[in-house]
Amino acid sequence: MTQTTLDPIPDASLPTMPGQRLARGVCRHLRALDFAVIEEFVPATGLRVDVLALGPKGELWVVECKSGRADFQSDRKWHGYLDWCDRFFWAVDQDFPTELLPEDTGLILADSYDAEIMRMGPETPLPPARRKVMVQKFARHAALRLQALRDPAAGISGV
Template sequence: MPLLSPFDVEPMIDGRQSPAAMKVRRGVGRLMREMGLAVVPELILSCGRRADLVGIDGRGELMIVEIKSCLADYRADSKWHHYRSACDRLYFASLPEVGDIFPPEEGLIITDGYMAEIVREAPLQRLSATVRRSMTLRIAQTAARRLHELEDPSPRLSVPV
């Protein structure tokens, strides 16, 4: 069951993600948790783009992971350039059979869907305090809304006045 929110434009799983992309998401999400990050999938950024995975660590450092399940997926999508301004580190993540087709200036994570490994560390490019605060609030609000929807998935009923 996908998590939906009346506050989010699109659900976390909306049918556009291929089985291969979901496999990458699972493996990379596990790695991010092991690294001490809290992970929010399908986060809508202030620019209106949707990041595949966003993680925040205990120091407030932000990581965005752009999932690419195949060469065609990478070639067809150039929106990832917008993500650089919303994170401290930007990674691509894919399956071993895709290979390293990604820009060498960005990080790379390879996964089999269960375990994942950072193959190339992403350079640290610190965000401004204003952007960091905005992203931290966006992550917190999205995560809290999704969690609340699990507890109470019914829409708010109108109360007679």
């Protein structure tokens, strides 16, 4: 993981929110592991995961990015994410008090530029029907986001 505290060249693509910066580093790392990633994905009504990653073998990982103690302690929904993935991870920066995180979840240390998996989350395979639904949602969501990027005037919303 890159330990950059001062970037000599301003990066206009760098997100302003701390959680989004962590998500960027996580997504870069997961791409290097051959995962496709989507940020801010809604698996079910009332849930929004920070990162959903689809692996080369069809595995689905959820990564929740926490910028600090208060952010983690105020998260009451994370248990609901477990039903929508094969593995669950927290992504935090190097200053986060990791002893707060449940030991039976994955842990990723991240910054704006990269990340490192410190602890694998336990594998809890999705039932085949739910996996099919999630992979289809992933594909549809990714395609709609790409179309909205390429043709903003198309009026695509909700992605």
